[in-house]
Amino acid sequence: MEYKNEKLKEEKVFKDPVHRYIHVRDKVIWDVIGAREFQRLRRIRQLGTTYLVFHGAEHSRFHHSLGVYEIVRRIIDDGFQGRPEWNDDERLLTLCAALLHDLGHGPFSHAFENVFDLDHEEFTQAILLGNTEVNEILSRVSEDFPQKVADVIGKTYPDKLVVSLISSQIDADRMDYLQRDAYFTGVSYGHFDMERILRVMRPKEEQAVVTYSGMHAVEDYIMSRYQMYWQVYFHPVSRSAEVILTKILHRAKYLNDTGYVFKHKPTHFSSFFDKTFLLEEYIALDEGVMTTYFQWWMTEEDTILADLSSRFINRKLFQYVDFNPATEYEKVLQLSELFREAGLDPEYYLVSDSSSDLPYDFYRPGEENERLPIFLEMPNGELSELSLQSNIVDAITGKRRTDHKLYFPEDVLLKGKDQNPLYRKILEMLNR
Structure with missing residues (x-):
């Protein structure tokens, strides 16, 4: 039998807390799941540092990837x-x-990407097309099959309907992570009627659409996404952990570049610091490796690296205050100077962080990150953009919400404020 159409002798089933069961009959799918590059996803958390806020959020990208597969199936x-x-x-x-x-x-996804200026989609394509087990398996289907998979993920595949199932404003990726992340964080925001949405989805030439009768289920899905972003994904304490994680990597890179002699040399990071790493080195780096380094670096002679590493490992996170960069820029400059005078490097101990989300948007030709809108199939067969029919969605369409926080080590300031008047002054300014 041709490998593309080969089925397993017996269906394989994964027990799943979100979808109950994940079914695999295709030999190709089963073989890909067993590939070392896919198994690596067990060692990458789905929600990065969020486990430090919601203790149940230990689920991995392995879980999520299987879930997206099952929804598409x-x-x-x-x-x-x-x-x-x-x-x-x-x-x-x-x-x-x-x-x-x-x-x-x-590892730790977006924080890691930001420090080393990487794009996970580019590395997904590199793994698909490189000298990997996944590539070898996909190539058995046909010589050009790995490239086709890479094109779908890169949104360049000619069949736009296929792309829309993986990447759109109502795709299998979002439908899985909203429910899965809600389950493991223990919140109720991410739940919506996926069963209803799947029943009313219809294929069209350009994308999947939803029948008009399913509009309210889609409204629920969009509001669930909105709530999850602000209650979970952009949680300020999780962002504090991400700020510290980012600064650990920045400090380690700075020390490496300036000739500092580490007690525990960052062997696994060296090629990332100078941008000479190979694909195999990228694949070998996971969250277990990074956490091990952070534990080692807690004993480094560099006090900043040691302190930040200890904070991350022991969850001694930064406190935060709201601030408006448009009106409080001068205040931040003054605080930075006070931090320096007080012996606290503002590069690592006074950090601004912003989160921004656009819950739903319609098609705006030529704009950055164009978004394919959700279309409803009306009773007469015509297609209508969702916000034209839904008052709820219309109210949030195109409205970007942004939140700015200033992070700092309040514990240090409070402990030393009686001995150091600069600490008292900093606290007063932060709490105005």
């Missing part, structure tokens, strides 16, 4: 198959893209 096998707008020849490609869409995430 259900959309295709239970909803799209047999409909004239759906080309069933794209089934395996779509399933592989769903399963592998997060393959290139680094």
Whole structure:
């Protein structure tokens, strides 16, 4: 039998807390799950530093990737198959893209990417096309199959319907992570009626759409996403942990570049510091490796690296205050100078951080990060953009919300304020 169409002798089933069961019958999918690059995702948390706020958030990108695969499998096998707008020849490609869409995430994901100026989608494509087990498995389907999967993930594949199932404003990726992250953080915000949405999804030439009768389920989904971003993903305490993590890496890079002699040399990081790392080194770096270094660095002679590492490992996080960069810029400059006078390096101990989200938007041609809108299929068969029919969605469409925080070591300031008048002055300014 041709490998592309080969089925397992017996269906494999993963027990899953969100979808109950994840079903695998395709030999290709089963083989990809067993590849070392995919197994690595067990060692990358889905929510980065959020476990330091919501203690249950220990789930991995392995969990999430299987969940996205299962949602796409259900959309295709239970909803799209047999409909004239759906080309069933794209089934395996779509399933592989769903399963592998997060393959290139680094440890602690976005914080790691920001420090080293990396893009996880580019590394996903590099793993798919490189000398890897995943590439070898996909190449058995056809010589160009790894490139097709990479094109779907890179949003350049010609069949836009396939791309929309993996990446759009209502895709399998979001439908899984909202529910999965809500489950593991213990919050109720991320729950919505996915069963209803899957029943009313329809394939069209450009993208998947939703019948008009399913509009209220989509409204619920969008509001769930809005709440999850501000209650979980942008939680200020999680952002504090991410600030410290980022500063640990910045400090280690600075020390490495200036010739500091580490007690525990950052062997696994050296090639990242000078941007000479190979794909194999990227794949070898996971959160267990990083955490081990942070534990070692707690005993370094450099007091900043030792302190930041200890804060992260022992959850002694920075406190925060709201601030407006447009009106309080001068205040931050004054605080920075006071920090320096007090012996606290503001580069590491006075950190501004901003979070911003656009919960839903319609198509704005030519703008950065163009968003394909959600379309409803009306009773007469015509398509209508969601915000034209929903008052709820219209109220938040195109409205970006941004939040700014200033992070600092309040514990140090409070402990030393009786001995150091500068500490008292800093606290007074921060609390105005």
